[in-house]
Structures are given as structure tokens and as C-alpha cells.
Amino acid sequence: xxxxxxxxxxxxxxxxxxxxxxxxxxxxxxxxxxxxxxxxxxxxxxxxxxxxxxxxxxxxxxxxxxxxxxxxxxxxxxxxxxxxxxxxxxxxxxxxxxxx
Numbered sequence: 001x002x003x004x005x006x007x008x009x010x011x012x013x014x015x016x017x018x019x020x021x022x023x024x025x026x027x028x029x030x031x032x033x034x035x036x037x038x039x040x041x042x043x044x045x046x047x048x049x050x051x052x053x054x055x056x057x058x059x060x061x062x063x064x065x066x067x068x069x070x071x072x073x074x075x076x077x078x079x080x081x082x083x084x085x086x087x088x089x090x091x092x093x094x095x096x097x098x099x100x
Contacts, residue, residue: 001049001050005059005062015077017079020049021074021075021076022051022075022077023036023053024066024074026071029071031072031088032071032072038092042095046099049099056068070087072087074095076099
């Protein structure tokens with residue numbers, strides 16, 4: 001399920017789940033838009049994976065906290081701990097490989 005972060009109140013609660021993918025993006029970013037299509041495709045194959053989209057322009061403090069230097073950056077979090085973090089566009093196969 002893809003969720004767009006609306007406020008930071010529940011963010012910590014959301015990332016403490018079994019497995020969550022956080023997509024740090026910007027609305028003006030071309031590769032971010034392309035990655036969104038990849039995430040939508042992946043979601044159809046793996047609907048149980050939580051995907052949280054964080055707009056860095058709306059939540060700059062979260063972007064700083066996670067050391068986001070470029071977008072898109074996707075962060076795989078398991079039980080509140082960062083497992084993997086990668087920047088740049090990923091096609092569906094690269095995304096699947098990252099999430100193994």
C-alpha cells in the first residue's frame with residue numbers, strides 16, 4: 001500500500017512495522033516521477049509491503065534526519081532500523097533486488 005505522508009505524528013509508528021519502504025521524493029523531480037511508476041507496479045505484485053512517500057519539500061526535517069542528499073532516495077526499514085538506502089531511479093528488477 002502506498003501512503004503519502006501528511007504529517008510526522010505517525011511516521012515513527014509507521015516505520016516500526018515489520019517492513020516499510022520509504023520513498024523520499026520531490027514533485028519537481030523527473031526521476032522521482034519515473035520511480036513512482038515502478039513503485040506502483042511493484043505494489044501490485046507485493047501489496048503487503050507498506051510504501052510511505054515523503055515529499056522532501058514538505059518535510060525537510062525528516063530528509064535531514066535520514067541524510068537525504070538527493071532524490072529519489074528509497075530507504076528500506078525493518079522494525080524501525082534502516083536495512084538499505086539507495087538513491088536514484090530504480091527499474092522494477094533493481095527494486096526487487098534491493099528488497100530481497
